[in-house]
Amino acid sequence: MTTPSTTRQTARPKITVGVCGGIAAYKALDLVRALQQANLDPHVVMTRAAEEFVRPLTFAALSGHKVITSLWPAPLEGGHATPEQDGLDSAIEHIAEAQTTEVLIVAPATADTLAKFAHGLADDFLSTLYLASTAPVVLAPAMNVNMWNHPATQANIEMLTRRGAIIVPPGSGYLACGMVGSGRLADTPALVAAVFQALEQQAQRASASKPAQDLAGETILITAGGTREAIDPVRFLGNRSSGKMGYALAVAALERGARVQLVSAPTALTPPSAAEFLPVTSAEEMRAAVLDCLPSATVVIGAAAVSDFRPTAPSAQKLRRTGPLTLTLEPTPDILAEVALRRAPNTLLIAFAAETDSANALENGRAKLRRKGADAIVVNDVSRPGIGFDSDSNAATLLTPFDEIDLPSMSKTEIAHRILDQLIALREKAPVLRPVLS
Numbered sequence: 001m002t003t004p005s006t007t008r009q010t011a012r013p014k015i016t017v018g019v020c021g022g023i024a025a026y027k028a029l030d031l032v033r034a035l036q037q038a039n040l041d042p043h044v045v046m047t048r049a050a051e052e053f054v055r056p057l058t059f060a061a062l063s064g065h066k067v068i069t070s071l072w073p074a075p076l077e078g079g080h081a082t083p084e085q086d087g088l089d090s091a092i093e094h095i096a097e098a099q100t101t102e103v104l105i106v107a108p109a110t111a112d113t114l115a116k117f118a119h120g121l122a123d124d125f126l127s128t129l130y131l132a133s134t135a136p137v138v139l140a141p142a143m144n145v146n147m148w149n150h151p152a153t154q155a156n157i158e159m160l161t162r163r164g165a166i167i168v169p170p171g172s173g174y175l176a177c178g179m180v181g182s183g184r185l186a187d188t189p190a191l192v193a194a195v196f197q198a199l200e201q202q203a204q205r206a207s208a209s210k211p212a213q214d215l216a217g218e219t220i221l222i223t224a225g226g227t228r229e230a231i232d233p234v235r236f237l238g239n240r241s242s243g244k245m246g247y248a249l250a251v252a253a254l255e256r257g258a259r260v261q262l263v264s265a266p267t268a269l270t271p272p273s274a275a276e277f278l279p280v281t282s283a284e285e286m287r288a289a290v291l292d293c294l295p296s297a298t299v300v301i302g303a304a305a306v307s308d309f310r311p312t313a314p315s316a317q318k319l320r321r322t323g324p325l326t327l328t329l330e331p332t333p334d335i336l337a338e339v340a341l342r343r344a345p346n347t348l349l350i351a352f353a354a355e356t357d358s359a360n361a362l363e364n365g366r367a368k369l370r371r372k373g374a375d376a377i378v379v380n381d382v383s384r385p386g387i388g389f390d391s392d393s394n395a396a397t398l399l400t401p402f403d404e405i406d407l408p409s410m411s412k413t414e415i416a417h418r419i420l421d422q423l424i425a426l427r428e429k430a431p432v433l434r435p436v437l438s
Contacts, residue, residue: 012041015195016097016135018106018126019059020113021049024142024185028107029054032062034188035195043097044068045126047113068097071125098132103198106130107168108142108185111153117165118156136198140168142185168194211417214424216257221297222250223290223304223335225265227283231327232315240389241305243267245352245412249301250275252416261297263289265304283307283332290335294342299423301350302336302374340373348426349374350419356383365399375426376400378407378419398422402429 015035019028028044035042044059044067056067106113106126113126117139122128130137139160147153148170161167168191171184224246228236247269250262260275263286271277278293280286283306294300309329319325336351343349351374355361358381365379380396382389395409398419407418 012039013102013199014100015040015042016101016104016129016133017042017044018104018109018113018129019044019046019050019054020106020108020110020126021047021052022108022110022142023053024108025050025053027185027188029058029062030188031105031107031191032059034192036063038192038196040195043101045097045129047124047126049110068125071128098129101129101133101135102202103138103195104130104133104135105138105140105191105195105198107138107140107191109139111141111143111147111150111156114139114141114153114156114160118159136202137165138168138191138194138198139165140186140191140194141170143170166194166198211252211255213257215253215420218253218257218298219259219261219296220249220253220299220301221261221263221290221293222246222253222301223263223265223286223306224250225267226305227265227286227307227332228281229283229307229310229332230314231311232317232319234318237307237310237329239305239307241265241267242390243269243304244390244392245394245415246301246303247271248412248416249303249419252413252420256417256420258299261293263293263304283310283335287333287335287338290339291342294339294347295344297343297347299348299350300336300339300343301352301419302339303352303378305354306335307332334372336372336374348376348423350423350426351377353377353379354382354389355379356381358383362397362399362404365397369399369401376422400426 017028017032017035019025032042032044042063043065044056044063046054046056046059046067046069048069051069056069060067115121116123116127117130117137120131122131137160141148141153141157143153157167168186171186225243226239226241228238230236243264246262246264247267250260251272253260254272254274260272261278262271262275263278263280264271265280265286278289280289286304286306290300308331310332312328312330336349340349349372351368351372353365353368355364357364361379361381365377369377377399378396379399380394384395392412393409394407394412394415396407396415398405398407400422405418405422407415410418
């Protein structure tokens, strides 16, 4: 009787081995075995020409995985087309191969395949996979010496190298065609080493592109969107805020390790799944949600466009157009000012100010910074075309009691990260910041 193993298995990196039609195709069998011995998980893709040298069943038996040889599902017995679901399953399988592989190595890579890769042709599965995958690529050419030395082949190799492909040059010696010179497939150890080089480069790129978890331990309360104040059951006072800036801040903060509470007025955006999402409509609802979350927040970022006024007596029924209408308005609660009074001593507050008076935008922003009791304020001139409301780009100036940081026109995602960078700088200055504000 056997018992299940309690040893935890570590997932092996998936490596796609492309095999092209050349006499060196049989050497790819040794490569598959060597990759397995190196604790990698090779999957094989063959061109139609490669099947003339080695049968797919041989690679399948060696790798333990189905070998992909075509963009299309195999026909059923009798030559009839496969059912529609079989075609769908085949398409999904092919897409998964492109999306899940960690390295694509083509060995042997023929002159024909190199030309396809260099010029973006995609008439079989391997060339389609090359274009569809973002994984690093290792190319191991093998061909006749004159084909290898031909200017067209060398130009293709140069182009592929510029695009980032790792080229494992062919060795020299006696070739299958009877000639002597460069063109032999590189030895298996060199191919395996190139795969590990590609994996290392991929890991370095992933590490470099992943934001540092420099906000781990922070709980960031973000308001977003534009609040709506009811006039009657079908009309409201509102503003043009799309919520994109607040949502970009939420995504950026999550990427950097923060816990995020997103209090959002109505928008057309999908909230990030990892955020704690609190939908609201009016300024009063936003105030209640913010104050409810405030005790656990270490940072509050007020990116919402909160209505400054609301009707004093909203109609319970739809108002009819019977002539001129006069609305009596009253101020809505000043959420950020209340947060400034109620927050814990270590809780930072960053406000936003949408300005249309370009000449006095910074002066107005500094006045609002003092009036709100915030630690910093992001001032953006929404009258400028191409930024601000409804746009994916923004430009702003971040004001603190110490600094004036220019944030030139860039995507709202980039602006969000720049604001969070300054949040960290504020955190370092927090011991001296609050006395300045008081």
